[in-house]
Amino acid sequence: MDATLQINNLSKSYKEKNKAVKNVSLRVERGEAVGLVGESGCGKSTLARIICGLLKQDEGEIIFQDKPINLKADRHKEYYRKVQMVFQNPLAVFSPHMRIGKFLMEPFLNFRLMNKKEAWEHCSSLLKWVSLPEEMMHRYANELSGGQLQRVVLARAIGIKPALLVCDEATSSLDVTAQHDIVKVLMNLKAQQSMSIVFITHDLALAQQVCQKIYVMKDGEIVETIQSHRLQEAKNDYTKSLIKAVFTL
Template sequence: MSDIIMQIQDIVKEFPLADGSTLRACNGISIDVERGETLAIVGESGCGKSTLVKTIMNMHAPTSGSVIFRGKDITKLTGEEKRQNYRHIQMVFQDPTAAFNPKMKVRDIICEPLRNFDLISKADVDAKARELLKMVDLPEDFAGRYPNNMSGGQRQRVAIARALALEPEIIVCDEATSALDVSVQDTIIELLVRLQKEKGITYLFICHDLALVHLFCHKVVVMYKGEVVERLNGDALAEAQHPYTKQLLSAVYNLER
């Protein structure tokens, strides 16, 4: 029997338009996320992926539907209860520098979530930062650097270390490797796989690179015009039946990298 960590149930999200009509960005999205798996949500820009992620992260409320996590509909959480939920779900963004304060050193960036929840003293920040840097295969002396003195791949490792600081159950990777060279992408994926094996993390992997999804993800949900049109195992993308999934696959030269 599968261990479901999150249930996304019939999510509808509408946005009002200037002419008085509405845009339905998500139309009845339902997804069960299993603990310890990597679930990819794929589709072209405008398909509703980002809207769904913002709903999962409680950045905006759905028009209807629910996201059940730890026994609660987290779309209904407010105040301190909403804040505490972020201890269990963290994000890694496409451009980590947008989430970093360029005036902060890496040690402070990594440990900021711990300070926000009063889980670390100032005296322990350096040691904890070094521990987390080691976890993501970066030299411990990077703790004293600024992010603008690092490569894109190194900054993404810092972002992963920051996400790990609170020991979350779920990490949402929102196009987390798309801005990186293929060789750097591969090393980041290897890191994510190792961390998942060591810590049992569940990943929601928002992506448009089907070759990457094929190698890394256990399951794939394909979105098109705000709806889920196909569900596949990550290693069975070639068996896709829906015309839109086939169209996405036709743009990939080779699923094997």
């Protein structure tokens, strides 16, 4: 398979703190969903923000579609288009004074992919793709539920057809029904567009459902890499404790 993303020996420290990410390496093939699992504070979100160019690593390299990426020096506009992120809290990315339609249209206009008429029509169809009615283009964020907002955010992220989608705890704040809807959209997306996904979660059972391969992270380090269908063969004690917790529940 061809790698969409290759991370080699990545490290990141914050001031007056130990390393949040320690010598992390991982690989995401084209069309593959990869899970990044671990408890809160283990470095998952820091790693996600580095991948998406929101933070700069101290050490290590990022290779995207076979090309080394230096976001700080080069400001790769195309990279920011091809790598999209869905955060845990959808309200964090919405302006309360912006209608859903304008929010959805922004990337298509900013990247000059479409004119306003084309963007409006395209975004209306994106809403249908995530099972939302076209009339929501006229609504404001506070008029939608958390699950609906997350589907809007997902529609915007996938609308410009990125090569890599990074989901940082994108379903953890949703109820079971909304979570199921988001997962269904992600699975359809991967199947239809050969999009690569980095799915970050503390929920090992959910990662197993979505992903082919899982990286287990603890204290800033990858402690085990394992195929989802072979979780019962885990060797690391921390991974085993996560599996035990799932079966106990």
